[in-house]
Amino acid sequence: MRQLTIKIPKGNKKKVQDAIEKFKGKNTIDISSESEDVFMVYLPNQEVNNFLKEIDEFEEPEITLIPRGVITLYPPASESPDQVADVKPKSSLEIYLGGIQSVGSMFGLIGYSFVAGIIVWIGLFTTTSYLLVAAMLVAPFAGPAMNAALATAAGKGSLLKSSLMRYAVAIVTGIIASFLLTLLFPLKTLTPLMEEVSQVSKFALFLPLVSGFAGAINICQSERDSLVSGAAVGILVAASLAPPVGLIGAGLYMMDWQVVFSSLYRILLQLLGIHLAATLVFYFYGKVTPNGVRFLRGGKKTGLITTMVVVLGIGAMMYWQFRQPPFLRKASMNTELAEVLGSELNKIPNIKVLNKDVTFTNVKRNNKSIANFEATILKTDTIISSEELKDGIIQHLKKNMKYSYDDIYEVYQIHVVTD
Incomplete structure (x- = not known):
C-alpha cells in the first residue's frame, strides 16, 4: 500500500x-x-x-x-x-519517477566510475578475484542501464539520450582510470587473470539478459516483496562490465587490439542484452508504457525504433561471434576441447589421466589462435619409456582429435608421471 x-x-x-x-x-x-x-x-x-x-x-x-x-x-x-x-508491484508512475530520481549527480557518477576502474585494474594486475567483486559493487553501471530501458519502455527520447550519455561517461571514465594506472605501472604482458577475463564465451548473451530481467524485477517490486537487495542486483548488472572496462585501459596501453576488441564486444553486448530484457519487464510487468504513466508524454515510435535497433544489434553481434571462431568464443571452447581431449586420452591403453586442460592465449601462430592442450598422465606400463609414451600420446591426439573449429594452432604439453 x-x-x-x-x-x-x-x-x-x-x-x-x-x-x-x-x-x-x-x-x-x-x-x-x-x-x-x-x-x-x-x-x-x-x-x-x-x-x-x-x-x-x-x-x-x-x-x-x-x-x-x-x-x-x-x-x-x-x-x-x-x-x-x-x-503488489509498484505502480508504473512510481517505477518511472523512481528511475528519474535515481539519476544522481554527475560528480558521483564520474567519481565512482574512476574508483571502480582503479579497483578492477589492481585486481587484474595482482590476480586478486575478490577485488573484481569489489569493483562490481562500486561501479555505477546499473542505474544508467535501467534508466535507458525505462526510457525505451515509456517512449521517452530525452531520458534515453541522457541515460546513454551517462552510461558512456561511466565506461570511458573507468577506461581512463585503468589506462592511467597502466601508464604509471607499465605492463609488458597480460596477467593470467587478464587472459581469462579477455576471453568471451558463446553463452555471453545469457548474463546480460538475466541481469536486465533481475534488475527490472527488483525495481518493479515493492520493497517488502523483494527477496534480493538492490545492491546485489547492481552487482549482477555490473558483473560482466567492470572487468572488461578495466581491461580495455591495459589493452590500449599495450596495443593488444585483440583484448581491446573482445572487451568492447562484451561491453556492447551487455548494454544491448540488459536493455532488451529490462525493457520487456518494464513494459509488460511494470506497465510502463507511453500511455500508461501519468505526467508522461512518451512516443510509441521512440520505443519501437529503439527496441528494433537493440534486437538487430544483438542479432548482428551473435552472427559476428559465431562467424569468427575462436576469437569471440574462447572461454567456452576451452571446456569443449577439454572434453574432446579427455575422450581421446581415455582410448589410449596403459595410462591413467590425472588432469587435463585446454587454454587459449592471445598469441597467434600462422595467423591461427594457439590452443594449448595439456594433460598429466600416470604411466601404468613400466616397459615403455616416458618419452616414447609422451610421443605416442601426442601423435595419437594429432591424428584422432576431431572438432568443428578451424583456425586453431595446436600445441601439446603432456606430463608423464610414475607411481
Whole structure:
C-alpha cells in the first residue's frame, strides 16, 4: 500500500470519495477546510497511477506520494494476516519517477566510475578475484542501464539520450582510470587473470539478459516483496562490465587490439542484452508504457525504433561471434576441447589421466589462435619409456582429435608421471 495526500479545490469531494472507493482505498482521512478538500488515503500499489489519472480532471490537484510501503489494517480483524501479506508491484508512475530520481549527480557518477576502474585494474594486475567483486559493487553501471530501458519502455527520447550519455561517461571514465594506472605501472604482458577475463564465451548473451530481467524485477517490486537487495542486483548488472572496462585501459596501453576488441564486444553486448530484457519487464510487468504513466508524454515510435535497433544489434553481434571462431568464443571452447581431449586420452591403453586442460592465449601462430592442450598422465606400463609414451600420446591426439573449429594452432604439453 502507498500513502497519498491529495489537495483539491472545493466542490469535488464526492467525486474523490467515489474514486477512492473505486480503486480500493483504505483508512481514508478527510481533513478538509473551508477553502479546499484534503484527503489522506492509502491505495494498493498498482492502483496509484490509475487513481491519479481519475482525479486529474479536478482542477490540477496537489499530490504528495510517499514511495514507501505502508501496512493498513481495517475490519474485520480476522483478515489482518491477509491484508499484511497483500504485496503488489509498484505502480508504473512510481517505477518511472523512481528511475528519474535515481539519476544522481554527475560528480558521483564520474567519481565512482574512476574508483571502480582503479579497483578492477589492481585486481587484474595482482590476480586478486575478490577485488573484481569489489569493483562490481562500486561501479555505477546499473542505474544508467535501467534508466535507458525505462526510457525505451515509456517512449521517452530525452531520458534515453541522457541515460546513454551517462552510461558512456561511466565506461570511458573507468577506461581512463585503468589506462592511467597502466601508464604509471607499465605492463609488458597480460596477467593470467587478464587472459581469462579477455576471453568471451558463446553463452555471453545469457548474463546480460538475466541481469536486465533481475534488475527490472527488483525495481518493479515493492520493497517488502523483494527477496534480493538492490545492491546485489547492481552487482549482477555490473558483473560482466567492470572487468572488461578495466581491461580495455591495459589493452590500449599495450596495443593488444585483440583484448581491446573482445572487451568492447562484451561491453556492447551487455548494454544491448540488459536493455532488451529490462525493457520487456518494464513494459509488460511494470506497465510502463507511453500511455500508461501519468505526467508522461512518451512516443510509441521512440520505443519501437529503439527496441528494433537493440534486437538487430544483438542479432548482428551473435552472427559476428559465431562467424569468427575462436576469437569471440574462447572461454567456452576451452571446456569443449577439454572434453574432446579427455575422450581421446581415455582410448589410449596403459595410462591413467590425472588432469587435463585446454587454454587459449592471445598469441597467434600462422595467423591461427594457439590452443594449448595439456594433460598429466600416470604411466601404468613400466616397459615403455616416458618419452616414447609422451610421443605416442601426442601423435595419437594429432591424428584422432576431431572438432568443428578451424583456425586453431595446436600445441601439446603432456606430463608423464610414475607411481
